[in-house]
Structures are given as structure tokens and as C-alpha cells.
Amino acid sequence: MKVKRSVSFYVYQVFNTVVLALVALSCILPILHVFAMSLSSSNAAMAGRVGFVPVEFTFTAYEYLISKKDFFHSVSISLWRVLAGTVLNMVIIAITAYPLSRPTQQFRARTAYMVYFAITMFIGGGLIPTYMVIKNLHLLDSFWVLILPSAMSIWNVIIMMNFIKGLPRAIEEAAFVDGANHWQTLTRVILPMSKPSLASLLLFSMIGHWNAWFDGMFYMNNPNNYPMATYLATQVINNNQSMTNMTPEQLALLSSLSEKTVRSAQMFIAIIPILVVYPFLQKFFVKGITVGSVKE
Amino acid sequence: MADVKKQKKKRSLYKTRELHIMLLPAVIFTAIFAYLPMFGLIMAFQDFKPLLGFTKSEFVGFEQFAYIFTMPSFRSAFVNTFIxxxxxxxxxxxxxxxxxxxxxxxxxxxxxxxxxxxxxIPYFFSWAILAGMLLEIFAYDGIINNVLENLFHIEPIAFLVSNKYFRTIIIASDVWKGMGYNTVLLLAAITNVDAALYEAARVDGASRWEQVLHVTLPSILPMVAVLTVLGLGGILNAGFEQILVMYNPTVEKTVDILDTLVYRLGIAGHQYSAAAAMGLFKSAVSLIFVGVSYWILYKKSDYRVF
Amino acid sequence: MKKDMKKRWFSAFLVAIMTTVSLAACGGSGDTGNTENANSSKEETSESSAATQEDTNTDADSSDAAAKTPEELLLEPYAEPVDIHVVLQYRESEDPDTPTDVTPETSTAVKLLSEELNINLVYDWIVNADQFSQKFGAEMAAGNIPDVVMLSPNDFEDLASQGGLVDLTEAYEAYTCDDLENIYNFDGNFINVGKKDGKLYGLPMGTDPAQSTSQMYYDMNQLKEVGITSADQLPKTIEEFEALCDTLMEKNGGPVLPACKNYFGAQLGDFTPFFHAYESWAGGWYDNNGTLEYAGINEKNKEVLSKLNEWYNKGYFKKDFAAYDIWAADSPVVNDIVAGKYAIVPGSWWVPNWPLNSNKVEHPESDWVVGPNLSLDGEQPDIMISRYPVNNFIAVGKDCKNPEAVFKMLYWSLQYTLKNSPPEVQNAMSEEEKTEWHSYVYTWLPYRIYSPTCLRQNFEVINQYAKENKTEIALEDAPRNNEFWGSWASYINYAENPDDGVAWGTYFSRLAENGGVDNMIKTVETANIVYDEVYVTTPSMISRQGELDKLRDNTYISIIMGETPIEGFDTFVEQWKAQGGDDIAKEVNEWYQNK
Structure with missing residues (x-):
């Protein structure tokens, strides 16, 4: 009995490992491809001769990037955006999810608030009206336009709220018994217990801010204010207009369609910060929290 | 002594002023950036001309809706979106x-x-980049066909122009790209499961599989439910960016969706109003879906997602 | 105790908020703060200048005194500064020598227009081309129309019909001159495209109509292996062409022709030359005894579609060609051409300029020539070209007080480029002058000064000088179009570096005998021409054209790939008519009769 079980366990572990390794492989190959591309000669890249190892190894693409000031300027804007935006997102998520996680009998207005927020998940005003609102608030071309409109994300709040609901009530009740108010309960009891959820929301918020490009493009009047994702989006030229009447201008554009190596280098640089931050946050998901250790 | 404690507890439990204050920032942000722009929805009932603005554009009632519903590609786009x-x-x-x-x-x-x-990792890449790679992999002379031919002696398949396979490729690649995201959320929920529950199960002699079935799954069910209901909210967002960069005329029958249709509308002739009408229609359908699923979940398991 | 805690918590919260705010403010201050200041100061100037504009105009009027030529008027600076608000579809400078710290606001044109004409170019907003339409719509809804703007035909139609544009008739009459006519009225008729109900709402920007012809490029180096050693052995008829493809198929296997989902009019790796060989066109409205008919539903198209289907089944094209967009960044079709996978490449006059030049860099041994235009009987088939090949319009927004400024700016730009382009002038420039020249970025201006006739003109002039063995040209002997000196430089460059693939590309496309432009000119001069008469956008076109084009493209490709039998063409024609085609035909013909 005992032996049998450990054999099946062993088989299962091997199977598990192999499947997960294959899945992981399917995910890592693209980035290897991009990385190899960024270090290959542009002709090799265009001729499709690059697989997962650089062909005709060269740093040209990176040298070209380093010579461009606007790229690094846009990276710095993105870093500030991630920092400020994420802090604001997290504060709002915490102070919004907590009241909404209270039972209705304890907080009667909860339902009204929830309806008020939930409606916005399905109905939006559209691009032009939003633009007019932002213009009238004098937010166009300002750093804050990257942060304020996305400050409140009802999706993330709902995820956090459900997480809090799942926490054992005994602990917070104990806090109340000890005389804590709501603010104290939130900061001293709920938040420390919500680390896995906070860490994942933090990660999503960071990635969201890091990758968001459309708002930068649409609300900034000057490319100098573009965050990195917007800057990169302007670099990927996809010319889908009809070329029946080619002007010299469009001709010149054509040759820029094939800077595959430079774009690969940009993409790779763009991913680095996330790859660096991610393992640190990951610690929180893996370790989880020691809810079971609460002893009364 | 115990009485005083009880009284205190009661008071703090029912004091909601702080809760209102906590909600204030979110209420304000939502009012400004979500509710204020909703005045623009009147556009769906107008023949909106930007230069005339919302006040002077002509009102046309439900004409825009009639127009989008009679568009020849509307029906197939609607069905494809759902599938x-x-x-x-x-x-x-x-x-x-x-x-x-x-x-x-x-x-x-x-x-x-x-x-x-x-x-x-794939979650970080934009579709513009991934599409190029996927088209390479699934090409007639691409890796997949090579493998099929050499290992399984299957005739090469023109996946990219096949109405039989292309929709599956669209769905599978989207799932592959986004799977890291939900995995992290669910793993967070799994690690959050009370260790005492596993211990109790072990004491009862449950195997690993039984532990997963009877402890892990029920514990993370709320998270799964939340993700499902939230996902249903996006039932009509079948993935615009992806399809725009990946589709081609031959597979339009099976992968053209409402959003690509709206995109063509907008590009073709600045039909702001028709696009707004389509948006409103989508909102209504999503609302119905979420409402129904919310209600079912509440009836079945007494669980409220919101 | 409780109160204390609350206070402490609150102050902690405050500190957190403050930190966020100040951090973010720091981050933004570098650019945001400055821009805001700059904006507000600009607004002030614009207000103050608005006050003085009245005077400016009267000054100009009184000093007119009827005696001045348009050229003199064009170069005359305003007495008071005039603000011209513009918007920009941004792209980086194509000139690799443009200093990296130059922005549209600090470019040479902005500086010199202000110094020499007293025109302050103010960039209200700058956005990527993809998002231009959306941003433009949103800004319009907010009540802002730029003073001078370059518009797509659709935007132009839209804006003119909403009363957003100024009538330029008066300014045009007072300020036009030969140099400018070459740009927006090259054939003495083109300017009419910008007119509606007799009012001139925009200056049309176009290209040579002959550019819609299509050439066949062959790599003689690869064709050697199948026994073709000289250009006169190249196929003239579809039958001969098919035989050549069969030989290539036998030798190397397929595919032997590049193909893409942009099957018609892509001008590279598409089926246009084969449609042309059958005197068929996928679109365009031609005059049939006074009635306009749509070429895309013509019964004749069945023949070419059947032939292409036959070729598809034989394996001439990739089985999944319809999945590839030739204009997508890093299109695999283009990559295959560069990699030398095809000995035959159909395409327009510019194809040697790109991507064949990249192929020549990778494979210096390749030897591209232009073959005869294909047909059924070996004679030049009829060709269809647009009567008015308009790409864009330059228009003036309704709030602009000085509509004539657009002419002054155009003229100034032309003068500036003509003056500074000749190689002698360039070589004599000081470092400072060079920086100024490279900081003139024409794509950052809200207009272009491209003359549609310049391709032919430069081809003729430079080949004439080449015959005379000239290596230098005096300024006054050069044609007055801004492309000339570039073409001249590519001629000199090729003479000096005949082995350089890039030099070959510009030379072979523009200047070589039997090159791209040469064959293009020969084609339009020998062929019977059918004109595509329609250059307006009618209401039904706005709502229906997109879906109708899609219906056509899907049907054509489906027939070529054998999914739909050729009889499906008749069903398509019925659908096309029913789904709005008939409405468009009616509107177009009404317009045509009353033109």
C-alpha cells in the first residue's frame, strides 16, 4: 500500500514536471527569439534566418537605441508613472475594497455604492466625451492624465473585496473587541493578511501602467511627454493605407518598415524591468500567509 | 468589564461614517472619469458631427441602431463574437x-x-509582435506543418486561411498569452487556503487527489466564480487587438467580430454615432449576461460576487 | 488613545498622499510643467496677436497697391506676427543627420518662418498617424480646428460639408504662381478637385497618375538556369508567362510568385499586372458612353480570376498567401523577396528602390530587369488610371484670420529647399548651416511641396545631362521641383558606386533606361487609357464603400483559392448591387452629369 502510493506519486510528479516544463518552454521561446533577433544583423533578421540564437552577432540595434535620447526619456516618464500610478491604485483599492467587503447588515449603504460602481463596468461614455471631460479639467498634456483617469479600477476592487470576504472574520472581530476603529482594522489586520492578493494586484497595476500606451498617445499633445509604451507604439509602423499613389515620403517610410532588430531590442529592454520586479513580488504569492497560525 | 467591551464592540461595528469617508475618493474618481463622459451616449441617438457637437447635431432616434442591425456583416460578427x-x-x-x-x-x-x-512572459508582449510570430509558426511552410509532416506524415494544412482551424488558433493563442495572469491570482488563492483544513483531511486519510478535490477546489471556488462573472462582463469583447492583427479576408467568415466591424465603420467614414450605438448595444448585452450569472450564482450558492 | 491612533494614522495617510503627489510632480515637472507654461504663454501671445491681426491685414491690403507680382507678395513678411496653429501626424525625421534634440517646435522651419515672414507656427498637438483621425475628431468636438491642416480625402469631405473650412478662392487668385501651380495644379485642372460649389476649400496634393501602372521585374541571374539569357526572351503574353512559371516550378518547386492578401493595387507582389493583362480592374469608375460603370463587377473579371485560380492550384503562390499583408511591418512576403526566393516580382516603378535594393545588398549577383507588360496577345493592353490622383488636401480651418499664410508658407518652403539642396551649396555649408539644414524636417510641416510631374521631368532632364556627360549643373539649369537634387545626387552616387545595392535601387527605379520610371512613362504613352473618373466621396460611399470593398475582396480571394466556384462571381455582383452598390452608382452618375 505504502509503496504503491509512492510510485504513483512519483509518476505523477514526473508527469507534472514534464507538462509544466513544456508549457514554460512555449512561453520562453518567444522571448529568446526576440532576444536573438535584437542581437542579429538586420539582413539576417529580415531573411528569417534567426531562430533562438543570434545570427551575425552585433550590438548595432542597442547602440542605435542608446544614441536615442527620447527612448530613455520616455522610460523615465514610465517609471514615474508606474510609481505614482501604482501607489494611488493600491491606496484606492484598499480603502474602497474594505468598506465594500462589510456585510450589508453592518453597512447598509453598501449595496447602493456597489451598484454605483458596478454600472461603470459595462457602460462607458466613449472616447470623444471622455476626451472633452479631460480637456475641460485641463489635464491634457499633463503627467496626471496618465494616472487619475485610471486611479479607480472597479475590477481590481472587486477582486480585493472578495479576497477580504474570504478572510476569517474572527481576527477582525477580535480587533474591534480590542477597540480598533475601521482605519486601524484595515491597516493593522486586513492589509497584513492580504499580502498575496495585494501583491498580485500590485503586479497587475504596475504592468498595466507600464504597458498602457493609448492614453499617452491620445491625451498627450507632445511626443516629449509620451511614456515608453506609447513611444514604442509609435515606432511600430503598420502602414495599412492603399499605396496606389506612392509619394517619396511613403517610399522613405517603407525602408523603415524593416528595422526588425531595433524593435526587438526595444521590446527586450521594455520587458526587463518587469522581469526584475516580478520575482520579488512572487515571494508573496508563494509564501502566502499564515492564517492558520492565528490562535485564540 | 465584559459588558463594556460588548458595548464598545457594538458601537464600532455599527459606526459607518469612516466607511463612507473611505469610499469618498473612489466615488469622486468614478463620478468624474466614468459618469461625466456618459453624457456622450446621446451620440448614439444622433447623427453626430464633431463640428456641430452634442448640442447641435441632429437627433435621429433609433436610426443608428436600425442601421447597425441591418449591416450585412452584423449577424456573423455577432455570432462569432459569442463563440x-x-x-x-x-x-x-x-x-x-x-x-x-x-x-x-x-x-x-x-x-x-x-x-x-x-x-x-507572453502577457507582456503586445499582439502586434506576437501575431508576427504566430503567423510564422502556423504558416504553410512553418514549424507546426513541418512537425506534422515529419513526425505524423500529415499533409501540410493551410491553417491561416482555414475556416476550420483559424478560430481555434485565435482562441488558443489568446488563452496561452493570458494564462500567467489568472494563474497568479488563483495561486494566491490556493496558498491562502487554511493549512488546518489540509491537516484535517490528512487525518481523515484523504489522498492528495482527494485533498485537491475536497479542500483546495472548494476553497478557491469564490475566486473562480469572481473571475467567471467578471469574464462574462467582457463576453462581447472577444479580443479586438488580436483579431485585427491576425485575421485575413479568407477567415473573416469565422473570426470577424463586432469590434473589428466597428473599427471598419470608424475608419471607413467617421461614423461616430453608429459606433456609439454599437457600444451601447454591447453594454446592454453584457449587462444581461452578468446579471443572469450573478443571480444564478447567488441562488445556487448564496455567494455574491459584487 | 483611540483619537491619538486615528490622528497618527491620518497623518501617515497624508504623508503617503503628499509623497505620491510630490514624487509624481517631480516626474512630470521636467516636461509637463514646462509645457503647460509654454502653452499658457502661447495662448497669451495668440490673444495679443489676434488683436493686432486686423491691423496686419489692412497693412497688407494698403501696401498691395496692385503692382506687386504674386511672388513678391508671397515673400513679403507680415507687419505684425501672425500665429498659425497647426497639428501634426508625427513621424521621426527621415534624415539621419537631424540633430537628436530637435523637436518640431525648434525646427528650422519654425525659426525661419518667424524670422523671414513673421509667421509663428504653433503646434497645438502632435500625434501618431494611426490615432490622428480619433484625436482630430475629439478636438473638433471640443471646437478646435487647426489653421492649416493636411487632410485625407475623407476628412476633407467631412470637414468641408460641416462648414469647417475657409474658402480659399480669393487668396488663391492673389497668391498663386507658377512654382506653386506645379504642386497643386500641375496639369491646369487638378486644383478643381478642391472645389465644391465653386468654392475652393483645399489645395490638392497628388502624384503622377501614371504611377498606377505596374511592372514585371525579373532576376536574369536566376532565369539563366532555365535558359533565359537575354531580356528579349522574357514573356510577353500570359501564355508565355505561364510556360516560364511551369519551367521554374519543375526546376525549383513552388511558389514562384510573391502574393499577398492585398491582391490588387498593392503595387508590390500583387496580381495587378495579371488583371491588367486581361484589361480588368478590381475597382474604379469608367465612362461607358456617358454612364459611369464600376470595373469591379465587370463580367470580364471572371477570366482573370479563373486563370489565377488555375495558377493557385498549380502552386505558383503560397497556399496561404491570403494571410499575409504586404504592408505589415516585417511582412514575410517582403522578407522572401529580399532573401531571393523569387525570380519574378510584379510591382510598381519604385520596387527597385525598395525592397529589391535590399535583395541586391544581400545577393549582389542578382540582376533585375523590367520585362514587357503582359497581355493576352502581346500588344500593350488598355490601362486604367485615375484622372485626379489626389492623396491629401491642404486646407485652412474656419477660425484662421490669414488664409493667405498657407501660400506664403508653401512658397517659402519650396524656395528654402531649392536654394539649399544643390550639392555645391551643401558642400560649402559651415557646420552651423549644416545643422540648420538638417533641422529642416519636411514631415513636420502641415503641407508638402511635392510636384506630381517631377518623376518624369527629372528622368528626362537628368538623362539629357547624362548624354552630355555633365557632372555638374548650374542652379538655373535645374528644374524647379524639390525632388530634383535628390535624383541628381542618386545619379552621381550610382556612377561612383555601381556595385552598391542601395545606389542601384534609387538609380534603377528613377533614372535608368528601361528602369521603373522609364517603363512607367512608356506604358502610359503607348497604351489606350481608360480613366477612373471619380474623385469625390458621396454619402453612400461613406456608409457603404468599406463593406462593399470587403465583399469584393473576400469573393475574389475565395474564387482564386477555389473555395468559391467562378459562378460565385454572379452572386457577388447581385449582392454588391443590393447592398448599396446601386445607390453609389446612382450618386456618382448624378455627380458626373452635373460636373
């Missing part, structure tokens, strides 16, 4: 669920951590 979104929603929860359960069983923590990091 694609449905499978994307189901699979984008099912696959990460399996992945996170498998990851949770992994003993070696370095392996667990690496896999977790790696499956997240």
Missing part, C-alpha cells in the same frame, strides 16, 4: 486553474518559481 468570447472565458479560467493546481503540487520551489515567472 470566440465564450471559449476564451471558459478556457482562460480552466487552463490557469489546472496550471495553478499542478504548480501547487510541485515540490522543488525553484522549479515552481521559475515556471510561474515564465508563464507570465
Amino acid at each position: 470566440i468570447a465564450f471559449f476564451k472565458i471558459i478556457l482562460s479560467i480552466l487552463v490557469p486553474l489546472i496550471l495553478s493546481l499542478m504548480l501547487n503540487e510541485v515540490v522543488k520551489s525553484w522549479f515552481k518559481r521559475s515556471v510561474q515567472t515564465i508563464v507570465f
Whole structure:
């Protein structure tokens, strides 16, 4: 009995490992491809001769990037955006999810608030009206336009709220018994217990801010204010207009369609910060929290 | 002594002023950036001309809706949207669920951590870049066909122009790209499961599989439910960016969706109003879906997602 | 105790908020703060200048005194500064020598227009081309129309019909001159495209109509292996062409022709030359005894579609060609051409300029020539070209007080480029002058000064000088179009570096005998021409054209790939008519009769 079980366990572990390794492989190959591309000669890249190892190894693409000031300027804007935006997102998520996680009998207005927020998940005003609102608030071309409109994300709040609901009530009740108010309960009891959820929301918020490009493009009047994702989006030229009447201008554009190596280098640089931050946050998901250790 | 405590507890439990204050920032942000722009919805009932603005544009009632419903591609786009979104929603929860359960069983923590990091990578890439790679892989002379031909002696298939396979490729690649995201959420929920429950199960003689079935799954069910209901909210967003960069005329029958239709409308002739009408229609349908699923979940398991 | 805690918590919260705010403010201050200041100061100037604009105009009027030529008027600076608000579809400078710290606001044109004409170019907003339409719509809804703007035909139609544009008739009459006519009225008729109900709402920007012809390029180096050693052995008829493809198929296997989902009019790796060989066109409205008919539903198209289907089945094209967009960044079709996978490449006059030049860099041994235009009987088939090949319009927004400024700016730009382009002038420039020249970025201006006739003109002039063995040209002997000196430089460059693939590309496309432009000119001069008469956008076109084009493209490709039998063409024609085609035909013909 005992032996049998450990054999099946062993088989299962091997199977598990192999499947997960294959899945992981399917995910890592693209980035290897991009990385190899960024270090290959542009002709090799265009001729499709690059697989997962650089062909005709060269740093040209990176040298070209380093010579461009606007790229690094846009990276710095993105870093500030991630920092400020994420802090604001997290504060709002915490102070919004907590009241909404209270039972209705304890907080009667909860339902009204929830309806008020939930409606916005399905109905939006559209691009032009939003633009007019932002213009009238004098937010166009300002750093804050990257942060304020996305400050409140009802999706993330709902995820956090459900997480809090799942926490054992005994602990917070104990806090109340000890005389804590709501603010104290939130900061001293709920938040420390919500680390896995906070860490994942933090990660999503960071990635969201890091990758968001459309708002930068649409609300900034000057490319100098573009965050990195917007800057990169302007670099990927996809010319889908009809070329029946080619002007010299469009001709010149054509040759820029094939800077595959430079774009690969940009993409790779763009991913680095996330790859660096991610393992640190990951610690929180893996370790989880020691809810079971609460002893009364 | 005990009485005083009880009184205190009662007072603090029922004091909601602080709760209102906490909600204030979110209420304000939502009012400004979500509710204020909704005045623009009148556009759907107008023949909106930007230069005339909302006040002077002509009102046309439900004409825009009539127009979009009679568009020749509307029906197929509507059906395709449902099919694609449905499978994307189901699979984008099912696959990460399996992945996170498998990851949770992994003993070696370095392996667990690496896999977790790696499956997240595709999420960072934009569709513009991934589409190029996917088209290469599934090309008639691409890797997949090579493998099929050499290992299984199957005639090469023109996947990219096949109405039989292309929709599956769209769905599968989307699930693959996004699976890291939900895996992380679910894994967070799994690690959050009370260790005492496992212990109790072990004491009762439950096998590993039984523990997963009777402890892990029920414990993370709320998270799965939340993800499902939230996903249903996006039932009509079948993945515009992806399809725009991946589709081609031959497979339009099976992958053209409402959003690509609206995009063509907008590009073709600045039909702001028709696009707004389509948006409103989508909102209504999503609202129905979420409402129904919310209600079912509430009736069945007494669980409120919102 | 409780109160204390609350206070402490609150102050902690405050500190957190403050930190966020100040951090973010720091981050933004570098650019945001400055821009805001700059904006507000600009607004002030614009207000103050608005006050003085009245005077400016009267000054100009009184000093007119009827005696001045348009050229003199064009170069006359305003007495008071005039603000011209513009918007920009941004792209980086194509000139690799443009200093990296130059922005549209600090470019040479902005500086010199202000110094020499007293025109302040103010960039209200700058956005990527993809998002231009959306941003433009949103800004319009907010009540802002730029003073001078370059518009797509659709935007032009839209804006003119909403009363957003100024009538330029008066300014045009007072300020036009030969140099400018070459740009927006090259054939003495083109300017009419910008007119509606007799009012001139925009200056049309176009290209040579002959550019819609299509050439066949062959790599003689690869064709050697199948026994073709000289250009006169190249196929003239579809039958001969098919035989050549069969030989190539036998030798190397397929595919032997590049193909893409942009099957018609892509001008590279598409089926246009084969449609042309059958005197068929996928679109365009031609005059049939006074009635306009749509070429895309013509019964004749069945023949070419059947032939292409036959070729598809034989394996001439990739089985999944319809999945590839030739204009997508890093299109695999283009990559295959560069990699030398095809000995035959159909395409427009510019194809040697790109991507064949990249192929020549990778494979210096390749030897591209232009073959005869294909037909059924070996004679030049009829060709269809647009009567008015308009790409864009330069228009003036309704709030602009000085509509004539657009002419002054155009003229100034032309003078500036003509003056500074000749190689002698360039070589004599000081470092500072060079920086100024490279900081003139024409794509950052809200207009272009491209003359549609310049391709032919430069081809003729430079080949004439080449015959005379000239290596230098005096300024006054050069044609007055801004492309000339570039073409001249590519001629000199090729003479000096005949082995350089890039030099070959510009030379072979523009200047070589039997090159791209040469064959283009020969084609339009020998062929019977059918004109595509329609250059307006009618209401039904706005709402229906997109879906109708899609219906056509899907049907054509489906027939070529054998999914739909050729009889499906008749069903398509019925659908096309029913789904709005008939409405468009009616509107177009009404317009045509009353033109």
C-alpha cells in the first residue's frame, strides 16, 4: 500500500514536471527569439534566418537605441508613472475594497455604492466625451492624465473585496473587541493578511501602467511627454493605407518598415524591468500567509 | 468589564461614517472619469458631427441602431463574437486553474518559481509582435506543418486561411498569452487556503487527489466564480487587438467580430454615432449576461460576487 | 488613545498622499510643467496677436497697391506676427543627420518662418498617424480646428460639408504662381478637385497618375538556369508567362510568385499586372458612353480570376498567401523577396528602390530587369488610371484670420529647399548651416511641396545631362521641383558606386533606361487609357464603400483559392448591387452629369 502510493506519486510528479516544463518552454521561446533577433544583423533578421540564437552577432540595434535620447526619456516618464500610478491604485483599492467587503447588515449603504460602481463596468461614455471631460479639467498634456483617469479600477476592487470576504472574520472581530476603529482594522489586520492578493494586484497595476500606451498617445499633445509604451507604439509602423499613389515620403517610410532588430531590442529592454520586479513580488504569492497560525 | 467591551464592540461595528469617508475618493474618481463622459451616449441617438457637437447635431432616434442591425456583416460578427468570447472565458479560467493546481503540487520551489515567472512572459508582449510570430509558426511552410509532416506524415494544412482551424488558433493563442495572469491570482488563492483544513483531511486519510478535490477546489471556488462573472462582463469583447492583427479576408467568415466591424465603420467614414450605438448595444448585452450569472450564482450558492 | 491612533494614522495617510503627489510632480515637472507654461504663454501671445491681426491685414491690403507680382507678395513678411496653429501626424525625421534634440517646435522651419515672414507656427498637438483621425475628431468636438491642416480625402469631405473650412478662392487668385501651380495644379485642372460649389476649400496634393501602372521585374541571374539569357526572351503574353512559371516550378518547386492578401493595387507582389493583362480592374469608375460603370463587377473579371485560380492550384503562390499583408511591418512576403526566393516580382516603378535594393545588398549577383507588360496577345493592353490622383488636401480651418499664410508658407518652403539642396551649396555649408539644414524636417510641416510631374521631368532632364556627360549643373539649369537634387545626387552616387545595392535601387527605379520610371512613362504613352473618373466621396460611399470593398475582396480571394466556384462571381455582383452598390452608382452618375 505504502509503496504503491509512492510510485504513483512519483509518476505523477514526473508527469507534472514534464507538462509544466513544456508549457514554460512555449512561453520562453518567444522571448529568446526576440532576444536573438535584437542581437542579429538586420539582413539576417529580415531573411528569417534567426531562430533562438543570434545570427551575425552585433550590438548595432542597442547602440542605435542608446544614441536615442527620447527612448530613455520616455522610460523615465514610465517609471514615474508606474510609481505614482501604482501607489494611488493600491491606496484606492484598499480603502474602497474594505468598506465594500462589510456585510450589508453592518453597512447598509453598501449595496447602493456597489451598484454605483458596478454600472461603470459595462457602460462607458466613449472616447470623444471622455476626451472633452479631460480637456475641460485641463489635464491634457499633463503627467496626471496618465494616472487619475485610471486611479479607480472597479475590477481590481472587486477582486480585493472578495479576497477580504474570504478572510476569517474572527481576527477582525477580535480587533474591534480590542477597540480598533475601521482605519486601524484595515491597516493593522486586513492589509497584513492580504499580502498575496495585494501583491498580485500590485503586479497587475504596475504592468498595466507600464504597458498602457493609448492614453499617452491620445491625451498627450507632445511626443516629449509620451511614456515608453506609447513611444514604442509609435515606432511600430503598420502602414495599412492603399499605396496606389506612392509619394517619396511613403517610399522613405517603407525602408523603415524593416528595422526588425531595433524593435526587438526595444521590446527586450521594455520587458526587463518587469522581469526584475516580478520575482520579488512572487515571494508573496508563494509564501502566502499564515492564517492558520492565528490562535485564540 | 465584559459588558463594556460588548458595548464598545457594538458601537464600532455599527459606526459607518469612516466607511463612507473611505469610499469618498473612489466615488469622486468614478463620478468624474466614468459618469461625466456618459453624457456622450446621446451620440448614439444622433447623427453626430464633431463640428456641430452634442448640442447641435441632429437627433435621429433609433436610426443608428436600425442601421447597425441591418449591416450585412452584423449577424456573423455577432455570432462569432459569442463563440470566440465564450471559449476564451471558459478556457482562460480552466487552463490557469489546472496550471495553478499542478504548480501547487510541485515540490522543488525553484522549479515552481521559475515556471510561474515564465508563464507570465507572453502577457507582456503586445499582439502586434506576437501575431508576427504566430503567423510564422502556423504558416504553410512553418514549424507546426513541418512537425506534422515529419513526425505524423500529415499533409501540410493551410491553417491561416482555414475556416476550420483559424478560430481555434485565435482562441488558443489568446488563452496561452493570458494564462500567467489568472494563474497568479488563483495561486494566491490556493496558498491562502487554511493549512488546518489540509491537516484535517490528512487525518481523515484523504489522498492528495482527494485533498485537491475536497479542500483546495472548494476553497478557491469564490475566486473562480469572481473571475467567471467578471469574464462574462467582457463576453462581447472577444479580443479586438488580436483579431485585427491576425485575421485575413479568407477567415473573416469565422473570426470577424463586432469590434473589428466597428473599427471598419470608424475608419471607413467617421461614423461616430453608429459606433456609439454599437457600444451601447454591447453594454446592454453584457449587462444581461452578468446579471443572469450573478443571480444564478447567488441562488445556487448564496455567494455574491459584487 | 483611540483619537491619538486615528490622528497618527491620518497623518501617515497624508504623508503617503503628499509623497505620491510630490514624487509624481517631480516626474512630470521636467516636461509637463514646462509645457503647460509654454502653452499658457502661447495662448497669451495668440490673444495679443489676434488683436493686432486686423491691423496686419489692412497693412497688407494698403501696401498691395496692385503692382506687386504674386511672388513678391508671397515673400513679403507680415507687419505684425501672425500665429498659425497647426497639428501634426508625427513621424521621426527621415534624415539621419537631424540633430537628436530637435523637436518640431525648434525646427528650422519654425525659426525661419518667424524670422523671414513673421509667421509663428504653433503646434497645438502632435500625434501618431494611426490615432490622428480619433484625436482630430475629439478636438473638433471640443471646437478646435487647426489653421492649416493636411487632410485625407475623407476628412476633407467631412470637414468641408460641416462648414469647417475657409474658402480659399480669393487668396488663391492673389497668391498663386507658377512654382506653386506645379504642386497643386500641375496639369491646369487638378486644383478643381478642391472645389465644391465653386468654392475652393483645399489645395490638392497628388502624384503622377501614371504611377498606377505596374511592372514585371525579373532576376536574369536566376532565369539563366532555365535558359533565359537575354531580356528579349522574357514573356510577353500570359501564355508565355505561364510556360516560364511551369519551367521554374519543375526546376525549383513552388511558389514562384510573391502574393499577398492585398491582391490588387498593392503595387508590390500583387496580381495587378495579371488583371491588367486581361484589361480588368478590381475597382474604379469608367465612362461607358456617358454612364459611369464600376470595373469591379465587370463580367470580364471572371477570366482573370479563373486563370489565377488555375495558377493557385498549380502552386505558383503560397497556399496561404491570403494571410499575409504586404504592408505589415516585417511582412514575410517582403522578407522572401529580399532573401531571393523569387525570380519574378510584379510591382510598381519604385520596387527597385525598395525592397529589391535590399535583395541586391544581400545577393549582389542578382540582376533585375523590367520585362514587357503582359497581355493576352502581346500588344500593350488598355490601362486604367485615375484622372485626379489626389492623396491629401491642404486646407485652412474656419477660425484662421490669414488664409493667405498657407501660400506664403508653401512658397517659402519650396524656395528654402531649392536654394539649399544643390550639392555645391551643401558642400560649402559651415557646420552651423549644416545643422540648420538638417533641422529642416519636411514631415513636420502641415503641407508638402511635392510636384506630381517631377518623376518624369527629372528622368528626362537628368538623362539629357547624362548624354552630355555633365557632372555638374548650374542652379538655373535645374528644374524647379524639390525632388530634383535628390535624383541628381542618386545619379552621381550610382556612377561612383555601381556595385552598391542601395545606389542601384534609387538609380534603377528613377533614372535608368528601361528602369521603373522609364517603363512607367512608356506604358502610359503607348497604351489606350481608360480613366477612373471619380474623385469625390458621396454619402453612400461613406456608409457603404468599406463593406462593399470587403465583399469584393473576400469573393475574389475565395474564387482564386477555389473555395468559391467562378459562378460565385454572379452572386457577388447581385449582392454588391443590393447592398448599396446601386445607390453609389446612382450618386456618382448624378455627380458626373452635373460636373
